[in-house]
Amino acid sequence: MTRDFAITLTTIRDAAKRIRGHVVRTPVVQSLVVDKTLGTEIFFKCENQQHVGAFKSRGACNAVFCLTEDEAAAGVIAHSSGNHAAALARAAQLRGIAAHIVMPHDSATVKIDAVRGYGVEPRFCEPDSDSRQAAADKVIAATGATFIHPFNDERVIAGQGTAALELLEEVPDLDAVIVPVGGGGLLSGTLVAAKSLNPNIKVFAAEPAWADDAFRSLQSGIIESPVRHDTIADGLRTCLGTLTFPIVRELVDEILLINEEEIGAATLAMMFQAKVVAEPSGAVPLAAVMRNKERFSGQRIGIVVSGGNLDPSTLQRLIASGDSN
Amino acid sequence: MTRDFAITLTTIRDAAKRIRGHVVRTPVVQSLVVDKTLGTEIFFKCENQQHVGAFKSRGACNAVFCLTEDEAAAGVIAHSSGNHAAALARAAQLRGIAAHIVMPHDSATVKIDAVRGYGVEPRFCEPDSDSRQAAADKVIAATGATFIHPFNDERVIAGQGTAALELLEEVPDLDAVIVPVGGGGLLSGTLVAAKSLNPNIKVFAAEPAWADDAFRSLQSGIIESPVRHDTIADGLRTCLGTLTFPIVRELVDEILLINEEEIGAATLAMMFQAKVVAEPSGAVPLAAVMRNKERFSGQRIGIVVSGGNLDPSTLQRLIASGDSN
Numbered sequence: 035m036t037r038d039f040a041i042t043l044t045t046i047r048d049a050a051k052r053i054r055g056h057v058v059r060t061p062v063v064q065s066l067v068v069d070k071t072l073g074t075e076i077f078f079k080c081e082n083q084q085h086v087g088a089f090k091s092r093g094a095c096n097a098v099f100c101l102t103e104d105e106a107a108a109g110v111i112a113h114s115s116g117n118h119a120a121a122l123a124r125a126a127q128l129r130g131i132a133a134h135i136v137m138p139h140d141s142a143t144v145k146i147d148a149v150r151g152y153g154v155e156p157r158f159c160e161p162d163s164d165s166r167q168a169a170a171d172k173v174i175a176a177t178g179a180t181f182i183h184p185f186n187d188e189r190v191i192a193g194q195g196t197a198a199l200e201l202l203e204e205v206p207d208l209d210a211v212i213v214p215v216g217g218g219g220l221l222s223g224t225l226v227a228a229k230s231l232n233p234n235i236k237v238f239a240a241e242p243a244w245a246d247d248a249f250r251s252l253q254s255g256i257i258e259s260p261v262r263h264d265t266i267a268d269g270l271r272t273c274l275g276t277l278t279f280p281i282v283r284e285l286v287d288e289i290l291l292i293n294e295e296e297i298g299a300a301t302l303a304m305m306f307q308a309k310v311v312a313e314p315s316g317a318v319p320l321a322a323v324m325r326n327k328e329r330f331s332g333q334r335i336g337i338v339v340s341g342g343n344l345d346p347s348t349l350q351r352l353i354a355s356g357d358s359n
Numbered sequence: 360m361t362r363d364f365a366i367t368l369t370t371i372r373d374a375a376k377r378i379r380g381h382v383v384r385t386p387v388v389q390s391l392v393v394d395k396t397l398g399t400e401i402f403f404k405c406e407n408q409q410h411v412g413a414f415k416s417r418g419a420c421n422a423v424f425c426l427t428e429d430e431a432a433a434g435v436i437a438h439s440s441g442n443h444a445a446a447l448a449r450a451a452q453l454r455g456i457a458a459h460i461v462m463p464h465d466s467a468t469v470k471i472d473a474v475r476g477y478g479v480e481p482r483f484c485e486p487d488s489d490s491r492q493a494a495a496d497k498v499i500a501a502t503g504a505t506f507i508h509p510f511n512d513e514r515v516i517a518g519q520g521t522a523a524l525e526l527l528e529e530v531p532d533l534d535a536v537i538v539p540v541g542g543g544g545l546l547s548g549t550l551v552a553a554k555s556l557n558p559n560i561k562v563f564a565a566e567p568a569w570a571d572d573a574f575r576s577l578q579s580g581i582i583e584s585p586v587r588h589d590t591i592a593d594g595l596r597t598c599l600g601t602l603t604f605p606i607v608r609e610l611v612d613e614i615l616l617i618n619e620e621e622i623g624a625a626t627l628a629m630m631f632q633a634k635v636v637a638e639p640s641g642a643v644p645l646a647a648v649m650r651n652k653e654r655f656s657g658q659r660i661g662i663v664v665s666g667g668n669l670d671p672s673t674l675q676r677l678i679a680s681g682d683s684n
Contacts, residue, residue, distance in 0.1 A: 061386035309667035342634035
């Protein structure tokens with residue numbers, strides 16, 4: 035099933051061995067309340083319990099521990115305003131090497147503090163992609179640090195695939211797996227892992243309708259960009275990469291679009307029914323099941339809850355909007 | 360260590376065998392963020408992921424599956440406005456016997472619905488203890504149903520002890536275990552399990568200062584009643600029972616009192632730092648560590664997160680009060 039991609043079940047298994055001890059083997063939990071409501075059997079793979087609160091730790095650790103001694107000595111660099119920044123800072127600290135993190139100066143304080151928590155002082159830049167790249171290029175020229183992309187990197191994708199590997203080790207007989215799609219790192223790793231282990235399994239991506247670039251990319255055959263950047267699922271605002279797009283196009287069964295109200299309702303259902311703290315991006319797969327209840331009825335479904343870095347004010351707004359029951 | 364109580368490590372191990380398959384072996388999770396902040400290593404036993412969202416499922420299942428065939432045929436009865444009601448209804452449904460649940464008519468809709476979700480129509484009574492008992496006595500006289508107390512019952516206490524048993528199987532080398540105390544069922548079961556497995560382990564109870572009856576009971580030597588009933592930790596408003604008090608008095612290392620603000624802050628820390636959905640009662644043990652940071656510094660601590668039935672409006676109020684960071 036997995037054709038000739040550089041990411042294979044073997045590279046994912048190698049990643050799992052490489053990062054063991056550096057990442058959490060996260061729990062898989064069920065909720066009778068959710069299952070009764072939806073007529074399904076859902077297994078939540080809780081990457082909200084992963085280090086830095088997101089699956090990003092897997093890919094970052096694999097990338098950092100893949101480096102040769104010489105490469106490692108020169109350090110790593112990323113530009114990110116999100117979980118990848120903290121995940122890379124943490125991975126570098128584990129290996130005892132330098133990490134350079136370029137962040138837009140308007141990044142959330144909690145994200146900046148997370149990077150600082152791993153001993154890295156971010157380098158701030160203007161919040162546009164040219165400034166970010168220029169700042170990163172300057173560091174690379176000065177230090178020779180290895181650039182680690184948040185998703186368009188084979189080592190990162192293989193690392194992200196280890197979540198599905200663990201999920202399917204624990205619950206092998208799933209009918210389907212659903213993960214959120216942003217840049218497609220988690221989705222690509224999941225597709226290769228799941229389809230290699232079980233060619234009959236369905237793998238769906240869940241995507242906000244307000245960031246439907248992956249959905250449109252499958253239709254047009256080229257990598258499309260998001261047209262708006264304001265979905266509450268802020269981890270999913272990016273477009274696919276040149277490495278992830280071919281894997282997604284070849285292997286994904288379908289991309290399911292979800293609206294903002296559904297994402298909000300799913301975030302609250304995750305919390306108050308399943309008792310799982312999910313950021314909106316991590317609740318998008320459950321939203322897909324809630325929206326397509328008939329279709330998934332009677333199925334055993336694995337969901338990767340991608341992260342749990344939920345902002346208190348976002349949660350407060352969602353509760354106030356009255357979707358909590 | 361466990362003297363001559365009717366609840367022993369053996370009865371707890373028997374309970375664990377009896378309820379296996381009927382309850383969730385809940386995950387144990389850690390949070391680097393919490394550990395870094397507090398200078399501890401905390402292991403959260405996630406009973407928020409238990410059926411009906413609370414450890415109460417353990418005791419209720421053990422009690423119901425302890426019944427003889429004859430006893431079972433006559434059904435079970437409880438009066439409760441809380442998690443025990445749903446837990447008993449569920450356990451009875453599993454065994455295929457009748458459950459009679461007496462609830463005050465002003466019980467929370469969500470609790471009433473939970474009981475109905477297990478196929479039991481509650482019998483409503485006035486919200487005072489005489490009315491509750493009278494309603495229960497009437498049912499018992501008519502049906503011969505077995506009354507299952509939420510905590511003052513050896514079968515229930517042994518069932519609650521299985522949470523600590525699992526925790527210590529997974530993390531044997533703990534310095535201390537902290538659980539919340541209300542009626543003392545969870546505390547008594549935890550005390551017997553933990554002290555039997557490791558006589559050197561410390562077991563602390565955490566109790567709201569606004570429901571400090573257990574604390575005062577240890578001082579006076581008799582079972583004291585709460586003087587107020589408005590702590591946010593609504594699962595802990597009851598006094599100890601005649602079975603739980605002697606166990607607590609004999610074995611507990613100390614009861615740590617916590618104020619309301621600390622409980623609120625701990626509920627938010629559970630959610631936004633540890634990513635664990637805890638009701639305020641379930642956050643009281645973390646509050647105890649936060650309050651006594653120096654004392655617990657450097658220790659490996661097990662915490663039983665007793666439940667996750669957090670009310671959205673309570674959470675909203677806590678976030679608004681600004682304790683989220």
